[in-house]
Amino acid sequence: MLLVDRCWLFAATLIITNINEQSFTINYQRKTNSHLSKLKQLAGETILYGLGSMLPRVLNFLLVPLHTINMFSKAEYGVITKLFAFVAVVNIVYMFGMETAFFRFATKAKADVKRIFNLTQTTVIIISGTLSALFIVFAQSIATALGIPEHPEFIIWLTALMLIDALVAIPFARLRLEKKAFLFAAIKIANVILLIALNFYFLKIAYDPSVGVGYVILANLIANALFVLLFIKVLIAWRPAWDKQITPQLFSYAYPVMLTGVAGMINEMFSRTMLDWWLPKDFYPGQSQEDAMGIFGACYKFAVFMNLGIQAFRYAAEPFFFSNASDKNSPALFAKINHFFIIVCCIVLVGISINLDILKYFIGSDFQTGLEIVPVLLLAYLFLGVYYNLSVWFKLTDKTHYGTIISFIGVVITVAGNYFLIPIAGFMGSSLAAFLCYFGMTVFCFVWGQRYYPIPYNIRAAIVYITISFALVYIVNAVPIKHAVLAPVFHISVLALFTYLIYKKEKAYLMQSV
Template sequence: MSGLAKRLASQTAIYGVSSIVGRVLSYLLVPVYTARFAAAEYGIVTGLYAYVSFLNVVFTYGMETAFFRFANRPDTDRQELYNRVLTLLWLSSIVLTAVVALLARPLMSLLDLPPGQERYAIWIALILGLDAVAAIPFARLRLENKARKFASIRLANILIYVGLNLFFIVFCPDVVAGEYLSGMRPVVELLYDPTVGVGYVFLSNLAASAFTLVLLGKELLSFRPRFSLEPLRPLLRYAYPIMLMGLAGMVNETLDRILLPKWLPEGFYPGKSNLAAVGIYGACYKLSILMSLVIQAFRYAAEPFFFAQSSDKNSPRTFALVLKWFTLCCAVIFVAVSVNVDLVGSLFLRRPEYLEGLPVVPVLLMANLFLGVYYNLSVWFKLTDRTYFGTYISFAGAALTITLNFLLIPVLGYMGSAIATLACYFMMAAVCWWLGNRYFPVPYPIGRLAAWLLAAVAVVAFSWAIPVSNQWLGYALHIAITLAFVAALWLVERPAQALRSQPA
């Protein structure tokens, strides 16, 4: 790989400490949730966090990317830009938090929850407000290449979140039930209210978000309020297509968990409510998290990297090399998880009712792979200031997502939602590549990458088709198949050969 690509890989690895390691820690909560909560209860968490994904985009309205774009202009006073953007986010977050809190009852009714659960929505409103305020200080750390500090704070956030989840969902109920440390029961009963139930997931998130602002104290103390909107107009014009694109992206990413309980016929899954189906789908969706983690870590490093390299005459070749190795790494993850999904599922989904949804995992993994490819390809419209193309592509994806969910959920259940997600992200990546060839040509090795992805799908299909009666023999065979795929990829695409070859 080139020196620039290696630097991007290094930055991605550091951001991965917070994104991958931190998310893996939270991923370990999946066995806790699936052991402690019935599918219908977990459906509440899945459903509410689907709404959170939409609201996160509204609360930040594209200002993070706009901050990067304008901060990299040579005539920009970065401190003044930081002051103005953060002032705007402070004010808007206060207003939006109040609005969401006031609409708590309608929000909860969307999940068909009885009155009295509005506190969940209020806690979520506070989380959204705190996270929106933290977004620009985090963006400043990324802009200044302070990846280690960024990673440390993100990791601390996750550790607090995980620790509080374990305390309120495992430790406190066990102590109250007399499982152990019964002498601590009077103290625990002062802190723990069993009626909160899954609400402790949201309370843990709220506490972690609040502590994150404390850890960003240096960045927040350097902030000086600036209330003039006029200098921000160019940023807002740049940002609003990104916000619309983000909202459309959330349609593609999370709307299935909102539509599923509405469009799934009652009794589609015998003996299970629609909310339980959402819980099963949400838990199995978590098994595709490794792909999402790599994509998230890559995005943290890639956005400032792509902007910084935009003026380099060799940037197209660098971008092509980045896409190649990103896609190959994701292909390995796809094979590793899909081939071994029975083993992974038995480790993380602790109730048999959740295991029914495992067939959606390979579909969702491939969908997330194409989402990562799309993020790579989208560099062309960000660097050419044609962000409206991203909006068009995202809205086309949203229309396809809604249409396919409407058609497939009543017939295929949550597998229909998974297929809709895959079709959406594949279409977005294909259209983005086609348009990019017209406005910002990059020599991406599309044919070679398509061949590897087809090979990966064939390997997964082959492994699923082999009947193995012995469970442990099956695990060993699947691990061997995974290692064989990795070895084949390495032999063909090893770095020494990559250095001698040109992207084709």
Template sequence: MSALKKLASQTATYGLSSIVGRLLNYLLVPVYVRTLSVYDNGVMTNVYAYVTFLLILFTYGLETGFFRFANKPELDDKRVYSTALTTIVGSSILFSLVMVAFSGPVAAWIDYPRHPEYVIYFAAILGLDAISSIPFVWLRYQNKALKFVSGKLLSIGVNIFFVLFFLVLCPYLLKNDPENFLLNLYNPGIGVGYVFISNLVASVVTLLFLYKELYFGIGGMDKKILKSMMIYSIPLMFAGLAGTVNESFSRIILQKELPFSPTENTIQLGIFGNVFKLAIFMQLAIQTFRMASEPFFFSMYKQVDARMVYARVMNYFVIICCLIFLTVTLYLDIIKHILKPVYFEGLVVVPILLLAYLFLGIYQNLSIWFKLADKTRFGLYFTIFGALITIILNYALIPVYGYTGSAIATLICYVSMAVVCYLVGQKYYSVPYNLKRITAYLFFTLALYVAGDFIRLFIFNPVTAPWFFSMTFLIGIFIIVVFIAEKRNLRIKNVASQNY
């Protein structure tokens, strides 16, 4: 239990910046949908989808690679850090310069030939963020939670400040005080470009915040360590790329495969992109867990009861994700008002996406086996398998079902990856997961969701007191049933251990 308490503590600590930060960023969604057109929201969604791919290339798996090699007793962790940081700095500068040199052709390739500046902005952002990623990993490794959280929140705060400045304050001043000196910094023709500029400023400030970690680590490199780290990390990079196909490919292909005009396709992408953000709570749970669990799993894998702990962690993780799924889906008629009514047509995909992310979290939990067993090539195999499913199903379903087809493809992909990862993992690194209990929780959650949907459609009108109490009652049923089941399970295990 002490190990689980340690994981819970790390999750709370490192998850704080993730949860608070993502929620603060989420507050910008109403700003975007009210200050930018649906088309511009589509542009933003599309550009950030490409950026997600590129950030994997810029960091090429060295974050996880650092944790693996820094925890090896025969290696100097400072030497490992210096090697990783120096390598990332050099490659990031090179990659960014290449992007700037070819900004025109790249802008045309992503369908924005009139805006090569978008490519230049993100060449700088990607380089800066890749360099910052290694000092942040070092802070996690050193358990310097305060500085880690401060750096993440600083970046988010700066980004929010400049988004509000350019998209809210400046248009207001232009309308009501056109002589204000602040308008010297503003050009209304830039539009959605100010979202990218705000991101760039935040990336610069973040790198400056980490100057001590940069100064401490830059310059030294051990070629032997680098070679070993690259052999370990490159498969993770390809796995990350394939995984990003599962995450972002739909937002790229939608613009090209939807059977409408280019403008309407971008509008549909804008709707899907903002509705997609309603799955943020499940994304937060997964991201927070991953950040805390990775160093935790590596640090205790030599313990005698490690595999039992991993199994219990999975159990509690699924419970939390099921609770998030129910909370968001049952209260969706309230949550949806974050968006403008023009986006409501896309709400049908929210339960599908939440369930898809739940299975992504299960997969990431299962994936610890190939990281601990130094068989990271399996991560590549699984994500390529998932990427193929994503690509095939997106091409097959989008022309027929639009973005709903894309959401279905995402769900099928993550379910398939989780199943295959479990089956293969039990052969190489068996963990006694309680499949019956996990499956029971999943089906019980879906049954409660269906009951809530039935109540909303046929019994009580949404956003009324009877409806609200009914939804809350369903969530309460889930909590009570899980509490009873888990308490009974712990009691049985305690009795068994005493008899033993």
């Protein structure tokens, strides 16, 4: 996956490279320098957060061949996909939107950051602790509902995993607020190195068939326990806190963010589960619904690399947007950021999609039949990233309930799209439903956002770049090159030329003052 990692990092450093090349000119453009410095800072932090989120996932991707080649069956991998989809959704409730609330309230004028930390951490611990107790009590019932009645211990392990994630969510957020991106990255990378080591140990040395896929859960649980050790001083320094005035405001601000997150995670994760519900029997000859879900989950891993870059950007951008909200030129700055964000995502879309002939070897041959969905899912994630950028308006205006409305519109589109398209197109139907969902959310967010917090986005340029990128993928993939050396050389050359042309076209705009 080195190609994917380099694709993201090369694209993300495009801004920094351009800025450094023009350092002499910037010395004579003091106004321009201010905004370029902010762009450079944001790009630099994005790269560091990328190392903290993308590089671990790239390393984590090494587990896919371990899990899918001569280890777990397609049905067993489908169970893993289902369980971690469950975790992803519940984790949002555990954290209750308090990360975003922490940024919002900690960046207000004269805010006491330490007190805001204690207040948000207290809320997260109360909510996650209560839910964890309920999950443990009803572990058997939940296991039965998820199709693993013989393994209620899996639910207990997953509950412990989610509780740990919740405990360290606000400490991680504070690192982001304090711009300690390097420390953030180091902790994340250490976690994944341990995770990989544990997977190899459990699956290759200490494997017991009676535990099976449970080893994947145990490895994640033990690896995430490292977070508690690394944040032990912060967690010990925390003091339970409640403020009659601020705490209700935190809840009021955060619960729509939480609902938005739940809806968004349902859109992202449950499309995989819907294959199990609505895929007709024998739609894929010789494949059960569980097999199909396993194949879809494995191929989905490639598309997740777009989301990783988006997540890295969000880690840097969320505190950045809040910190720069008072700048009178911030709308123009936010528009410029979104413009280059879309360009980077387009480069990633092309880079991954035209190199699937190489990347496919990272999953078992039985799982490769679903690779056609990857370009569509990458496009879907691109629009999800644009939506996150556009969503800054309701976070800065404290109208977070609009995020909830938009996300639930997305849920409706997801469910309806999967219901109608899976029986017709199988994997591709579910992928198209994801695209329609995120595209629809982007449109609604843009229309409402322009009413309450106008930002001069370059919509025409965005449409042109996205259209050209997606068309280029299918044009290049339509050229059959079976030679093992010539094919990757051709594809990488196309990506390099595409990136260079964008560089030449956008260089002047990047240097302009906003």
